[in-house]
Amino acid sequence: MKDALKPRLVARALEEGFVACRICKPGDVPHVRERLDAFVAAGYHGQMGWMAERMAWRGDPQALWPEARSVIMLAESYAPLHDPLEILEHPRQGAVSVYAQGRDYHDIVKKRLKRLARWLVAEAACEVKVFVDTAPVPEKALAQASGLGWQGKHTNVLSRDWGNWAFLGSVFTTLDLEPDAPEVDHCGSCTACQDICPTQAFPAPYQLDARRCISYLTIEHKGPVAEDLRPALGNRIYGCDDCLAVCPWNKFAVRASDMRYHGGAGGDLATLVALDDAAFRARFSGSPIKRIGRARFVRNVLYAIGNSGDAALRGAAAALCDDPDGAVADAARWAVARLDVA
Incomplete structure (x- = not known):
């Protein structure tokens, strides 16, 4: 049953507008807590006190929802239509990050995740929880563990298939789905x-x-x-x-499926x-x-x-x-x- 479900799940995710869908287990990121501890200890988090306050969950996805058996990681492209650095040559104009130039991605991505999650529940009678950047979920680490992409030298997730212009979302589920192989680093000597x-x-x-x-x-x-x-x-x-x-790697960037991001x-x-x-x-x-x-x-x-x-x-x-x-x-x-x- 689960072997037949996975390819249909991936196909459904792509139909919803995601550029990629991969799966891992909640416990596949054992290094997260150690790295997070070091980050906070160095003071690199600045005024983001919420990072230190919720480290138990952020450092262990299984602790966030102990019943979860699989994490479905998804990427949605918001690739820009033009060179985002060009605005820097016009000092009378305010430069806004590409991700914030249109509608709030939290709303758009979460609705897609919920539709995908409802489909999954109807197909497999499981329990699910969806997350988009607003809960203590180590999305970047889970993305690499699932094979979605890898965390580059700029600490963001990137892929040989879609570059690094993508939002991440996750569906935690009680289903025991077959995990994908983790992605390896492809940054090489690039700085x-x-x-x-x-x-x-x-x-x-x-x-x-x-x-x-x-x-x-x-x-x-x-x-x-x-x-x-x-x-x-x-x-x-x-x-x-x-x-x-x-x-x-942005030479492989995929056009955004939703023009509301622009x-x-x-x-x-x-x-x-x-x-x-x-x-x-x-x-x-x-x-x-x-x-x-x-x-x-x-x-x-x-x-x-x-x-x-x-x-x-x-x-x-x-x-x-x-x-x-x-x-x-x-x-x-x-x-x-x-x-x-x-």
């Missing part, structure tokens, strides 16, 4: 992702110091960003794609910096950007204004020097000072 990082956030290959990562600084980090890191942000106002964009979330810095809370919420309704709130977003835009070298933006920054949010006011004063000497 493109390490070399391009504007803030040198990789202390070593396969290691990330989130405290220096632009994605972390613009999304997770609360309060002012360290002044020595601000110039390296350039015009990146939400996330960073540099290490992903230069990966040579949109125009960035825009003119002068317009974005003037957003009040209501305008921010309206503009980014249904977008991942909405979760960081107006203050953190405008803080990022002000750093971009300070890096723009465009004196015409000075007035927009100066208008926020007394903003009620301390981080925004600090960023505004920094931007004005930068433009005054530009």
